[in-house]
Amino acid sequence: xRKPRIVVLGAGYGGLMTVTRLQKxxxxxxxxxxxxxxxxxxxxxxxxxxxxxxxLHHDKVRYDIKDVIDGHKVNFMQATVxxxxxxxxxxxxxxxxxxxxxxxxxxxxxxxxxxxKGLHEHAFMIANINSARQLREHLEYQFxxxxxxxxxxxxxxxxxxxxxxxxxxxxxxELGNRIPELCKEYDVDFQKVRIVCVxxxxxxxxxxxxxxxxxxxxxxxxxxxxxxxxxxxKEATENSVIISKGEDExxxxxxxxxxxxxxxxxxxxxxxxxxxxxxxxxxxGKDLRAPGxxxxxxxxxxxxxxxxxxxxxxxxxxxxxMQQGETCARNITALIKxxxxxxxxxxxxxxxxxxxxxxxxxxxVYGKKLMGTKASFMKKVVDNRALYMVGxxxxxxxxxxxxxx
Amino acid sequence: xRKPRIVVLGAGYGGLMTVTRLQKxxxxxxxxxxxxxxxxxxxxxxxxxxxxxxxLHHDKVRYDIKDVIDGHKVNFMQATVxxxxxxxxxxxxxxxxxxxxxxxxxxxxxxxxxxxKGLHEHAFMIANINSARQLREHLEYQFxxxxxxxxxxxxxxxxxxxxxxxxxxxxxxELGNRIPELCKEYDVDFQKVRIVCVxxxxxxxxxxxxxxxxxxxxxxxxxxxxxxxxxxxKEATENSVIISKGEDExxxxxxxxxxxxxxxxxxxxxxxxxxxxxxxxxxxGKDLRAPGxxxxxxxxxxxxxxxxxxxxxxxxxxxxxMQQGETCARNITALIKxxxxxxxxxxxxxxxxxxxxxxxxxxxVYGKKLMGTKASFMKKVVDNRALYMVGxxxxxxxxxxxxxx
Numbered sequence: 165x166r167k168p169r170i171v172v173l174g175a176g177y178g179g180l181m182t183v184t185r186l187q188k189x190x191x192x193x194x195x196x197x198x199x200x201x202x203x204x205x206x207x208x209x210x211x212x213x214x215x216x217x218x219x220l221h222h223d224k225v226r227y228d229i230k231d232v233i234d235g236h237k238v239n240f241m242q243a244t245v246x247x248x249x250x251x252x253x254x255x256x257x258x259x260x261x262x263x264x265x266x267x268x269x270x271x272x273x274x275x276x277x278x279x280x281k282g283l284h285e286h287a288f289m290i291a292n293i294n295s296a297r298q299l300r301e302h303l304e305y306q307f308x309x310x311x312x313x314x315x316x317x318x319x320x321x322x323x324x325x326x327x328x329x330x331x332x333x334x335x336x337x338e339l340g341n342r343i344p345e346l347c348k349e350y351d352v353d354f355q356k357v358r359i360v361c362v363x364x365x366x367x368x369x370x371x372x373x374x375x376x377x378x379x380x381x382x383x384x385x386x387x388x389x390x391x392x393x394x395x396x397x398k399e400a401t402e403n404s405v406i407i408s409k410g411e412d413e414x415x416x417x418x419x420x421x422x423x424x425x426x427x428x429x430x431x432x433x434x435x436x437x438x439x440x441x442x443x444x445x446x447x448x449g450k451d452l453r454a455p456g457x458x459x460x461x462x463x464x465x466x467x468x469x470x471x472x473x474x475x476x477x478x479x480x481x482x483x484x485x486m487q488q489g490e491t492c493a494r495n496i497t498a499l500i501k502x503x504x505x506x507x508x509x510x511x512x513x514x515x516x517x518x519x520x521x522x523x524x525x526x527x528x529v530y531g532k533k534l535m536g537t538k539a540s541f542m543k544k545v546v547d548n549r550a551l552y553m554v555g556x557x558x559x560x561x562x563x564x565x566x567x568x569x
Numbered sequence: 570x571r572k573p574r575i576v577v578l579g580a581g582y583g584g585l586m587t588v589t590r591l592q593k594x595x596x597x598x599x600x601x602x603x604x605x606x607x608x609x610x611x612x613x614x615x616x617x618x619x620x621x622x623x624x625l626h627h628d629k630v631r632y633d634i635k636d637v638i639d640g641h642k643v644n645f646m647q648a649t650v651x652x653x654x655x656x657x658x659x660x661x662x663x664x665x666x667x668x669x670x671x672x673x674x675x676x677x678x679x680x681x682x683x684x685x686k687g688l689h690e691h692a693f694m695i696a697n698i699n700s701a702r703q704l705r706e707h708l709e710y711q712f713x714x715x716x717x718x719x720x721x722x723x724x725x726x727x728x729x730x731x732x733x734x735x736x737x738x739x740x741x742x743e744l745g746n747r748i749p750e751l752c753k754e755y756d757v758d759f760q761k762v763r764i765v766c767v768x769x770x771x772x773x774x775x776x777x778x779x780x781x782x783x784x785x786x787x788x789x790x791x792x793x794x795x796x797x798x799x800x801x802x803k804e805a806t807e808n809s810v811i812i813s814k815g816e817d818e819x820x821x822x823x824x825x826x827x828x829x830x831x832x833x834x835x836x837x838x839x840x841x842x843x844x845x846x847x848x849x850x851x852x853x854g855k856d857l858r859a860p861g862x863x864x865x866x867x868x869x870x871x872x873x874x875x876x877x878x879x880x881x882x883x884x885x886x887x888x889x890x891m892q893q894g895e896t897c898a899r900n901i902t903a904l905i906k907x908x909x910x911x912x913x914x915x916x917x918x919x920x921x922x923x924x925x926x927x928x929x930x931x932x933x934v935y936g937k938k939l940m941g942t943k944a945s946f947m948k949k950v951v952d953n954r955a956l957y958m959v960g961x962x963x964x965x966x967x968x969x970x971x972x973x974x
Contacts (some may be wrong), residue, residue, distance in 0.1 A: 292932070294713075294716045295716040295717050297716065297717070297754075297755060298710075298713040298716070298717040299713055300713070301706065301709045301710040301711075301712075301713040301714075302710060304706045304709070304710075305703075305706040305707060305709075305710045307706075308699075308702045308703040308705070308707075309703055309706075311699045311702065311703070312699040312700050312703040349702075350702060388749045510935040
């Protein structure tokens with residue numbers, strides 16, 4: 165009898181948790197495990213705002229996949245997934261085709277621009293290592309150019325961040341630390357720099373506790389951030405954004421840097437594969453399988469699950485992706501070992517912490533409100549825990565965050 | 570009797586040597602010394618190729634002027650010189666006017682583009698701290714953008730350096746060290762990078778010993794530099810250079826970075842002031858005074874002196890500028906103290922070393938040919954000596970180069 169082949173797509177939080185759990189369940193003879201990922205490294209999506217601002221080097225934000233997988237049991241293939249043929253049980257990549265018996269789709273999210281004109285062309289995204297490095301270097305280049313140009317364009321030092329959700333706010337917090345450093349590095353007057361956050365919703369960090377939100381806003385304003393709340397961004401041009409002003413008017417803000425941090429959607433491969441989806445996210449069953457596909461699991465940002473208590477989807481977080489990875493590995497193990505009763509996934513939300521820079525944050529942890537250094541400490545604990553879950557203590561020692569105060 | 574006022578324009582090698590020597594000659598009551606400089610720091614022009622490539626941080630290439638002048642005796646004024654009214658004995662700056670009894674013009678050189686179309690707009694120069702930082706950041710941004718763009722433009726990684734004189738060759742040497750680092754930092758294949766040096770003259774480093782030139786060329790070619798010698802650069806566009814090819818043809822090289830390192834001229838203020846000059850350089854007398862101006866000394870890159878042995882001008886070097894500063898200070902002292910016999914300046918050329926990166930160089934020192942690590946060692950000795958001459962052992966300890974091998 166041929167041993168079953170499990171193919172995991174994506175080495176993000178969900179995919180790596182699945183693989184590291186699966187490799188403990190099977191001997192080499194019991195199952196073949198294949199992990200397919202675009203890069204030969206995993207990166208911490210939740211730390212990208214730091215690499216993008218330049219406050220943390222991108223090599224601290226990624227690690228080699230081979231450092232956490234068991235090379236004897238897992239076959240790693242570096243390739244970009246292009247399509248999935250569910251009838252033929254095949255994955256199409258830019259590096260060849262791979263057949264599967266069980267498939268785990270953990271391809272993560274991509275930026276969503278909601279069709280806003282010019283964003284795709286002119287805005288920087290906080291999406292991956294490559295985009296983070298480009299944003300970091302773009303910021304530096306603006307400062308260097310400003311200092312060297314004969315006719316100084318002050319708008320070169322204006323940074324517009326679209327979106328006051330989690331990513332937007334965390335990025336603004338890092339900018340608060342980074343801008344003074346850039347001013348020093350390039351002999352630029354801090355007063356010349358302008359940071360504007362544009363958000364269509366009527367508040368920042370929608371859904372977060374109002375007291376914590378108030379704290380976050382006050383701290384970021386103190387670091388120089390101007391908030392334009394309840395203000396939809398209508399268009400981005402090469403060096404400006406056009407935003408709503410009242411009912412009918414618009415305002416143009418000249419800006420040397422435009423960052424779009426206002427939304428994500430699932431991976432387009434899911435739409436291409438014609439698996440039932442909503443904006444490339446699959447509304448999975450409680451056992452994490454795609455509707456109508458008994459051998460396909462979808463986890464992480466590509467999956468959609470409803471939080472029945474509030475009748476809204478769970479947010480796409482690393483915490484949930486990792487928990488799904490564990491359940492997914494157990495359910496595949498059950499299927500292969502002939503156990504029909506699959507585990508029902510239920511997120512166990514331990515808390516949420518939103519950083520506001522190196523030494524500040526807000527958070528709700530086990531129902532308790534935290535702000536300032538306590539929250540910042542918890543954020544680092546959360547970050548280190550993610551490393552521990554995938555790669556153990558060794559990975560925490562190598563890539564962990566220990567600069568507490 | 571009013572005490573005489575000596576005004577020194579420029580805090581480069583020549584200006585700082587003059588001021589640090591003058592401040593030892595006079596008490597506060599004997600003379601007033603004013604130093605005017607655009608920045609509140611001095612920078613090592615001869616190290617700018619390192620800051621531009623990104624192999625040495627620009628803060629290692631500059632130091633505060635107040636660290637080397639005696640604040641009790643010298644009045645430092647941060648201002649940009651705009652004109653000199655020799656009849657009225659006045660210097661016009663963007664920060665007010667200053668009268669002088671004795672004037673030292675040590676304003677250094679600016680880049681010379683020889684009217685080549687597009688260079689001023691599209692080429693980066695290795696001219697000062699601001700331009701060096703911009704070039705460094707531009708290079709990084711090209712690598713970051715290349716890695717993040719969907720349709721890879723390989724020409725983004727092409728660097729064209731115009732000029733195979735001292736600055737061009739030293740910059741190419743640094744690129745040889747820096748490019749592999751950038752490839753690693755941005756996960757870019759080294760084979761995609763192209764470095765082209767375009768030089769109109771029939772050889773690199775004209776005037777240098779042929780054996781040393783051959784060594785330099787071979788070493789740079791090994792680091793990946795392509796030489797186009799005897800090839801005039803005709804035009805620079807936003808993303809290409811147009812060069813001669815044979816008698817009548819031209820060739821266009823697409824390039825993400827264009828650096829112009831092929832020539833300098835004196836400071837335009839000299840032309841504006843209508844002091845007799847040749848391309849903003851003043852052919853000074855042997856006592857370093859401008860013709861027809863008994864109270865104006867011109868030193869460094871703004872001065873022009875003929876080497877009678879070969880009937881050609883001495884090159885604009887830090888070595889000569891510093892020696893001129895010493896003579897200039899002695900001659901001003903003589904004039905003020907009523908001694909009519911001024912010293913005749915004669916350069917004492919101890920040698921010339923051209924670096925080829927961190928650990929390689931070629932040089933002629935006291936008539937002896939050097940190459941490789943020995944020459945590289947001598948280069949660092951020369952660099953440290955310049956610091957010592959202006960700021961003593963303390964400055965050498967603070968800013969010196971000690972990473973010998």
